[in-house]
Amino acid sequence: MVDYTYTLLIPLIPFVFFILIGLSGHKMKPIVSGLIGTAGLGIAAILSYITAIRYFWTDHLAESGYKSIKAFEITWLHLTDKLTINIGALIDPISVMMLIVITTVSLMVHIYSLGYMKGERGYHRFFAFLSLFSFSMLGLVLATNIFQMYIFWELVGVSSFLLIGFYYEKPSAVAASKKAFIVTRFADLGFLIGILILSFNTGTFDFQLLTSPTGPAITMPGGAAFMGMSVLTWSMIFIFMGGAGKSAMFPLHIWLPDAMEGPTPVSALIHAATMVVAGVYLVARLFPVYALGAPDALTVVAWVGGISSLFAAIIACTQTDIKRVLAYSTMSQIGYMMLALGVSGYGGENGLGFMASNFHLFTHAMFKALLFLGAGAIIHAVHSNDMKDMGGLRKYLPITHATFLIACITIAGIPPLAGFWSKDEIMVAAWHHNKILFSIEYLVAGLTAFYMFRLYFSIFWGKATHYHHTPHEAPYVMTIPLMVLAFGAVFAGFLPFHALVTSDGMPFESHLDYSIAIPSVLIALLGIGLATAMYRKSNGLPDKLAGIWGISYKWAYHKFYMDEVYLFVTKKIIFGYISVPVAWFDRHIVDGFMNLIARTVQNTSNLIKNFQSGRLQQYGYVFVTGALALVLIFVYLWN
Amino acid sequence: MSIYDFMTMRHELILVCLVLLVLIIDLNLKKSQKHRIIPIAISLFFIHTVIGFLPAQTGELFGGMYKTTGLTILMKNILNVGVLIILFQSTTWLKKEENGEKISEFYILLLSTLVGMNFMISSGDFLMLYLGLELATIPMAALAAYTHHQSRSAEAGIKLILSSALSSGILLFGLSLIYGSTGSIYFDTVGALYSNAPMQVLAFIFFFTGMAFKISLVPFHLWTADVYEGSPVNVTSYFSVISKGASAFILIMVMYTVFHSIAYLWKDIVYLVAVLTMTIGNLFALRQKNMKRFLAFSSIAQAGFILLGIIGGNKIGMTATVYFVLVYIFSNLGAFGVISAISAKTGKESMDDYDGLYATNPKLTLLMMLSVFSLAGIPPVAGFFGKFFLFTSAASGGYYWLVFIAVLNATISLYYYLLVVKAMFINKNDTPIAFFKSDIMTRIGLFVCALGIFVIGFWSQVYEFIDKLTFAIIN
Amino acid sequence: MTGSIPLQYFLVISTLMFFTGIYGFLTRKNLITMLMSIELILNAVNINFVAFNRYLYPQNLQGHFFTLIIIAIAAAEAAVAIAIIINIYRNFRSIDVDNVDEMKF
């Protein structure tokens, strides 16, 4: 067995730097704190690359298939005689893959932010939070057991909350951060319940035990527990609820668009590349349990993914805030991944979907981060999020333009760029599993191409808006990350994922299925063409079309009124119909009762005061009657 | 029967001599020097108190009419200490002009009532009991009417003398029936012969009402408040602790020894009366503004608590009652001491006058707070222990609900005791009672109370000592 | 010759006196009269004691002595009471019991 204990450092270093910057950041020069944070991430990144190379290649683990290795573990809390919460590091294909993704993107974002955040108040706070996030995210992917995952899951949520609300003086940002936290928190409740059920029935939190085909989870006796589904299925569905919340799956997605209130690098890191795919990672992590133990739950995953991707794609076509467009596209892409997992089987060829999902996760991280950072550069240049204020920027921002274009092509799925390969695998997997989902994905592919190029054209082409001060290209510290990520977006597709990241660790052969690939490409091209026609030059076409679609356009534009629904539930139901009455009840009924007792005593005392009339003879009366009363009682008792 | 046998009634004899001595000395004092009697009387009584603690012989006299046991001696000593404190506290008030000529009357009357109580305590038959009772009551009426130029004082006097006459009339009627049905007035004989024949039950009730009047149990309590309010403060405190304590003691003695054969009957009555007394007393105390009246009602409630000790009907009850009386003397005298000190200096007796007292007279305030906490039964002061043991005795009889009612009443009482604390500490007042210093004797009296309130609780020997003595009576 | 008048007669008389006294105490408005009613009660008791003693327990004298003492004490009581009543008259200019209610509630 090979020693990977040092992987412990990968999350720890950012944590240490978080403490360092957090406590003493305000004393040092802003740029210093930024550099420290970046350096920390740099080290982490190097370590994870070393890990990846060792794990996949130099340590020759491939022969018997990639096993998961528990690099390190300690007991953190002792719950019952069976259940103990451990903290540790688990090394296996997907975690290593995630390490690469997170450190790479995070490093890029750090570097980028050095320039982007220049002159901001709370520069050091920003980098402290970034380090905190990186720590939590890395801890999450390295989790050896589901409870450790939950712990870091929460931490990730909080750092996301802090970063979204970074501009805490902006009410909208505060609201957005609150929304994000509470919605995900609600989802996490499902996650927690799922964990409780699962752990109670299996007697363990440990991933290796849970996912081993002979483990207590998968071999758990089935049998309908509730609504015709087994306990395991239910627990897995609950757990997926948590994943859906983090990954902004329909209908828990509403926080993601608002989360764009955060600084753009944050959106790139958290809400495009890493945190939002935690849900996918969760399902992938427990994949054997889903695939072998709870296929019904897996079906749920598939459909949720499919619906979300379509739903988001449609909305994306109508939004005008470029970051929101990207947000919805993220949601739609994650939908792809979920669907891929959903349609996948376990082991060898059947595991295609699993592989594809992770593959797409990887490539998506690259190009979506690129898109966001690009968008950041653009916003940096024109000081606006709305594509209406943009146009003809290509001559002002050459590098941004080039990289952005690459990203768009990639996400549209045009060969030979990365997006094509991963998406194609997903298509194949879907085709083998379920034709309806498959067709949905085709549609989405077209839509994706369309709205991305709509975005692209209306930013860089179209009418040349005259800006009150001419936009200028971002400094190198910002453009270099763009280029690096662009490189990734181009070539990531050639990684032999099917040999590395598979459902059971066994490599298998996957070949391009032209009967599926070619049509998908064509659809993508169609979408691009349409976008070109509509937005290449500014013309009345879009409004006309909008008019034609009419009501449905309006609905899509208003995101199908999901926010309103949520607002109704929270504001009206929870707040208006529960909390207010409860508070009233407490003040007036419960407390009122207590006061009533006191008042009754007082009143009684006023009531009987006339006994003490001050009249000697009345005292006599009372005296004698009292005596006689006693006599009566006594005689009564005595008989 | 030799002369030495009379030493068994040493307390009473010395007291009687003391009274005569004071009288004689007073006759030889000029008008202007009347106040000289104060130190003399106090020192004499102090000596008497000290002598009281010397080992005394126990036994019977007059064929059992008069009994002296360890417990009676203890009780007398407790009363002596209480009276001594009262004498100390009363000096400031007595020195006032208005009392110029009749200072010694105060002592003579007070001490003669004390003689009565001593006889009552160690009475062995109903005749002695009745004698003591009357001797303890009639001079008291005179004391109540002590400041005769005040109409309230006179009213207090008449209310006391007449209603006590009525009650003792009823009591006597009961006694006559007892005599008629048993042919004896000696406790032992009566106790042996007593049964639940209707006439004897009737007799018992009449007797009980008479005693209930003395310790002011509801519904025989109505005189209490008025008399307490009308009388001079120190006399009031004397009523509320000394006479009440003595009567409670003899009541419990008689209940346990004479009427134990019908205990199953009187327990129910005591239950009822206890609940009534506690509740009514508290309900009235809630609304009082005059401190004396307020304490009058609170002392009625306290009497209700005492009944919990009686109802236990066993050794714990006896001990707890005596112990409670001891604690009660100190706590109540503490409170009355402060009131008398203030009313002697300023003549203010209303609770509103006490607003903001802490700012000006912190020491008095603290003593007052200690006393009311002790009365409310709040740890760590003695009252807590007293109540706890009383309730324990009731619980030992299985009267859990009675205990519950009692504790709830204690909570209500805490409310009005806290009102006093609130007045002194929290309420704002533009014209608080100015700072003043009482004379040395008064201060000694107050200090002793404070000491007692603290020590008696923690010092478990006190309780154990009482327990040893009661063991001799009831076993 | 004893027993010519049965004991019950005495008891009936005494009981009547007792309750008459109580009635008087509760109804007469004049303090002096109330005092007299008290005397009635006490005398009822005296009759009881003496009668019981004489009829039931002629061998001992407790009843008689009790009676004597009661009489003595009654005298003392009356003395103090009347003294106070005078005091009342000084302060209230009347000895009507209903005026004596300064302190109440």
Added chain:
Amino acid sequence: MNILSLFILIPLLTIIAILFTGNMKQTRVVSAIGMGIQLLMSALLIYLYLTERNAGNTAAMLFYYDAVWFPTLNIHYTIGVDGISVAMIGLTSIVVFAGIFASWMVDYLYREFFISLILLASGVFGFFISLDLFTMFLFYELAVIPMYLLIGLWGSGPKEYSAMKLTLMLMAGSALLFVAILGIYFYSAPSGSQLTFNLLEIAKNKIPIEMQRFLFPFTFIGFGVLGALFPFHTWSPDGHASAPTAVSMLHAGVLMKLGGYGVFRVAIYLMPEAAHEQAWIFLIMTGVSVVYGAFGAVVQKDLKYINAYSSVSHCGLVLFAILMMNQTAMNGAVIQMISHGLMTALFFALIGMIYGRTHTRLINEMGGLMKVLPFLGVVYVIAGLASLGLPGLSGFVAEMTIFVGSFQHTDTFHRVLTIVACSSIVITAVYILRVVGTLLFGPIKNDHFLHLKDAMWFERLSTLTLLIAIAAIGMAPLWLSNMINFSLGPIVEKINGVATVAGLF
């Protein structure tokens, strides 16, 4: 001299020392020193305790000391600690220490203030170390009564009303307790043999079941009142709202824990049969108060009210977990007591400090304080996160232990209640974020907030003490939970060892 007796002695000596202090400065320094020593003592105690245990001493109670007080009634002064009491003592000394510094600036009748504060503390310490029901009860009331003056004299708002209400309700609670204790006493030993107040002795003897049926509700509710058990919790909002900072800290942080501790030590431990039988009623009550308190907190406007209601919710969780009557849940309950104690004390400290600056506690009158009071703001956020159960802070450990423990019951009734209790964490998030969002974030509502001073050194000290404790427990909970577990083991065995009388479920 037994080390435990020092825990009562030191406060008393401090009080005496305060009596001799001349001015405000001396007074607070003296009390700070006294409580500092107390804090060190408790650290020492924990150390000694753990070494004893590691040395293999498995006695139920360590540092056991027993002296007869009232022989005839067999009242003893019996003290001793197990893991649970040690933990509670640690909590108490931390909170008191922080409380002293939080009330550094009290100038009105400062001597009396610190005296009553420390008197209260000594009562609490006494309660936690005593094993004799009588002394326990004595200290219990001793801890409650100074509240009246503390709130009435140094409080704010309708202080007289609140003080009176609080005192009377708690005293009514202790009235129930009084009866229960006497009842237990008279059945503490098989008839004929010597009765006793000693917990351990009583535990050896089985109280007759019909007596338990009668006494258990008395005990539970009696302590429950102090533990803010629904519907007897209404003293808590008013009381806390009116109380001065340090008092709220002590009261919510420590005094309310007396309730939970007592329920666990007396009610359940001595009357397991009845506990099993009647648990379901109280489970419903506590389950209600968990959610009810949380919902109540959502709409409150006054910071202290919000915190009071959240305390109702959290303390409800404590009783809830205790009633689950299995080792994990009870362990969680104890941790929750400690964690809530620290959290809520921190909250009240911060609220007091903020109020001292802005002179309002209504959240909608404040806003954007984070900008002007960065230190207090950050600490407040962390406290908030702790209270909504963020991993790495104490709240999470407690809640998770409780939930996992409660989930060990397989029947529907317990399951449903557990889920309900779990759902409270979401509501908690709602009201915490509401406060943080309105109070600290957003634009500054009021111009004169612009030149507010951030925390003074003593305020920093006070808050950081609590904060460090919270974080320490949150990050390394193992030793604490093991310490508690060890002592819980035998107790839980006794509780569940009884032939379980068929309850409702």
